[in-house]
Amino acid sequence: MKLQSLRVVCYALLLSAGISFQARAQISNEQHSAKDRGIQLYNQFKAGSALPHLKQAAEDGDAEAQYYLGEAIRKNKKYIDNDAKTAYENSAKQGDIYSMIRLGRMDKDLCMNMGNCSKSKKTAKEWLEQAEYLAIKQAGQGKAESMYLLYEITGKNQWLVQSAENGYPLSQYLLATEYLEGGGFFVLPSSRAEAVEHWMKASAQNGYPRAMSGMAAILVERKDAANARVWVERAAATGYVEALFNYGYYLAGKNGEFGFSADYVTSYALLSLFLELDGGGGAKEDAEYVISKIKKELDQSQLNEAQKLAANWKNTHPPLSFFPFKLSR
Structure with missing residues (x-):
């Protein structure tokens, strides 16, 4: 009898533990x-x-x-x-x-x-010192993101380069952008262009959406529309707002440099996704304007098809994102 009671208690404890977990x-x-x-x-x-x-x-x-x-x-x-x-x-x-x-x-x-900052046990300087100490420790372990953070903390470009060389996509994109805007020293303009493309492509291949759009721009300027279209589509597939808007806009028969064939149904479908972006950034208003023009080219059956396409895209792709920098600049 005592053994049976013990079994009941043990079972109850196991059941309770399972429910708790x-x-x-x-x-x-x-x-x-x-x-x-x-x-x-x-x-x-x-x-x-x-x-x-x-x-x-x-x-x-x-x-x-x-x-x-x-x-x-x-x-x-x-x-x-x-x-x-x-x-x-x-x-x-x-x-x-x-x-x-x-x-x-x-x-x-x-x-x-405003004179209303709340008091802290640590000063701003002490927080930065702690951030730098921890980032240096992690960078020494080969963490590329921490090398990027050291660039943010110290402003020293060597950390941005080191982070890029260690494969951090954001750093690769920022380095490409810096060179594109005239930073760094290059004897020949062709060397600068090569460096820009090298780092932009590295970042794009590592999945950074802004760099994918950057590669599309580089290639279309080189008159390589076929490969530029590939990067436009890849960037759009990430949900990056700027890239997806551009893709939808090009499918509306705009910007012949990329050579996209007009597809009003797909264009309408993609641009209609932006109607949920009511938090700012201007994408919603821009999309509404283009949609109002496209709608004139579609009949009701095509509009229904566009709605289905939009729903399918939303279910099979990442959510829309402006991909703001985590440390907003």
């Missing part, structure tokens, strides 16, 4: 979904709509969600208030270098001019 897993999944949704909205310039989702994930202690929560609050308020600062600090305490840098730049924030 399942509940924790469910909460974790919910927080992860909230974080993804929050960052998605933030990247669509909908910082206000992102707030409740990021708060949910941040409350669970996710350091990246805490950073983006601080960013969303800062974007809404136009400066770092106490809530934003708390979010950054919670993230920084977990070793998030982005948050340390943001706290380290507080002396340049609007709140300093």
Whole structure:
């Protein structure tokens, strides 16, 4: 009898543990979904709509969600208030270098001019020192992103080059852009052009959407329309707003340099995706204007086809994103 009672107790404990584990897993999944949704909205310039989702994930202690929560609050308020600062600090305490840098730049924030920055146990200088210390440590372990962060912290171009050489796509794109805009030293103009293309292509091949659009521009200027079209389509497939808008616009028979055949149905479908971008950036208004012109070329059956195509694209591709720099420049 005692043995049977013991078995019942053990079974109850195991069942309770299983339920508890399942509940924790469910909460974790919910927080992860909230974080993804929050960052998605933030990247669509909908910082206000992102707030409740990021708060949910941040409350669970996710350091990246805490950073983006601080960013969303800062974007809404136009400066770092106490809530934003708390979010950054919670993230920084977990070793998030982005948050340390943001706290380290507080002396340049609007709140300093307003005289209402909340007090911190660490000064802006101390946060930057901690960020640099941690980034140097990680860079020594070969982490290319940390090399990029050292470039942000110190302003030393050597770190941007080192990060690019170690394969960090953003650094490769920034280096290509710097050379394109006249930075660096090159004896021959052809050497500069080669360096621009080398780093732009490296970044594009590593999946960075802005660089994919950059490669399309380089190739079309070279009169290589066929390969330029490939990069336009690849960039559009990432959900990058600028690239997808351009693709839809070209399919409306605009800009013959790329050689896209006019496809009003697909053009209408792709541009209609932008109607949800009501957080800023001007893409929604631009799309509405072009759509109003395309609509005149379509009958009802074609409009229905475009709606189905738009729904399918949305279900099979990443969400729209402006791909803003994580450390907004």
